[in-house]
Amino acid sequence: DLRAFLTSKGVIVEDDIFIHFVGLVYFKGKPYIFLPRNSDLNKFQQYSIAEKEKIARELMSSIHMYQQSKKNSIDNRDNGEGFIGEENLTLIISLLDDFNLNGLYKRRSKRKIYNAGKINWKKTIHSFQPYPSDNSPLYLEYEGVSKRTEFDSEISKIHAGIIYDISKDLGWLTYSEPAYYESVLNSIGRSELSEEIQIATIKKELDTIYSERDIYLLKSISNYLEKNSGY
Incomplete structure (x- = not known):
């Protein structure tokens, strides 16, 4: 169960009654949001799903902003599969925000x-x-x-696959309408290259571009692929 999972990850110990943790945990394909201790849970239970997602989105955004502040720098590395640590949270939000603002990579x-x-x-x-x-x-x-x-280059297909994978579970972090990502991404195919070849393709593309936005995006995509594949 969830308690056993949290215990296995060291978030709680066997005798703990309270969980000293605020953030997001994924367990068996479902997100579990842990709110600050003084939150009114009875009131929270009465909210609609859309309202709960909005609160969760604002909480994760606040955590993200807190972690980005130098004066509030904390050690919050990724604790393993199922947990979104500081580095992964920053990367995921960055990729989703960039896509919402600029769309897919264009060669x-x-x-x-x-x-x-x-x-x-x-x-x-x-x-x-x-x-x-x-x-x-x-x-x-x-x-x-x-x-x-080019709107359908191999890089665009790699980018589309990543955004699709992230948005299935975490798209609500930056956009309130889950169907948005699927409707936008349906028009482009997915890369059939292995993750290793995808990384090599991204790095080769980086040698040919000069736009700061494109460079930042491709480095973020490469970073995501490397974390996801273990290369």
């Missing part, structure tokens, strides 16, 4: 083309001979740049 690329696309004047001036003109040089040929945005 952006550029390629060189001729006589089409946006003109690259520096390359054109150095590579092509202009024709005389009354007012300015006239270039009949030019080098251009074609920009492409």
Whole structure:
């Protein structure tokens, strides 16, 4: 039962009557929220599921903010499977918040083309001979740049799989409507690569991007995969 599970994790000992713990525990696929000691449980029991989720979301957000404060720095490492420690909580909330704000990862690329696309004047001036003109040089040929945005790259599929897995159990931490994630993620497939190859793919992508947001996101995805796979 839950008590035996908490005892096995060292949260309580055999003779304990009270649990000195505030936070979230997952046991047999269900979340158990432990509220602060002076909470009015009788009032809490009367709330709807949506109201209970809102309170739980605010509690976990408060714990997250407390842990992020340097002056309140505490040692709260992950205690094992079933527990969300400081580091894992930060990572999960970060991934969900980023997805809610920016959506799935989009791969952006550029390629060189001729006589089409946006003109690259520096390359054109150095590579092509202009024709005389009354007012300015006239270039009949030019080098251009074609920009492409991929919404279904392998990285996007990896990202979608992670958000889907997290949101099934923990999506309510940052978004009150559970069906939101499923409806958004249904349009993209999932990566069929092994977790080891997924990590290698992410690290290879990191060498080609410069956006701070993309770098932070891919490092977070890689971190999640490494924790999840044990690599």
